Amino acid sequence: MGSAEIINILQEMSFLILKLSAPMVLTALVLGMVVSLIQAITQIQEMTLTFVPKFVAVIAMGLIVLPHIVPSFESFTKTLFFKISHSGAGGR
Template identity: 45%
Template sequence: MTGYDAMEIARSGLVLVLTIAGPLLITSLIVGVAVSLFQALTQVQEQTLTFVPKVMAMGVVLLLCLPMIGHAMSDFTLQISDRIIHGSR
């Protein structure tokens, strides 16, 4: 394995992590800002008000993104196993 191969695998791994975690993190950010804005406007300082909407929204996004996540992980696994079987290219 050359340095280029290692860098290519690392790059593919980072893209995979961003593909999996990106939608969840963006959803959490948007919901968090919306809830914080709501709390600031209404002066309601309830702790569960920040936690429950984030968990519910992230659960919905996770269910919607599961096919995309599975496809991305499958492609990465096939790429790695292909490199193992056929050696470096």
């Protein structure tokens, strides 16, 4: 397996991680902005008010997109193992 192939695999992996984590990150970002706006308007400065809703929303979003995440990781892993086993060197 050459360095070009390894770089290609790392690029695919990085893109997959970004694509699959985006729903949770965007959920936390949007909810954090909304909660911060509400805190600024009402002048309530409670730390748990920022943490708990984001935590619950990120977990819920993770459960919602889980049926999409698992097959994507499974497909990437199968492709990766296939590329490794057919790389020519055979692990030697």
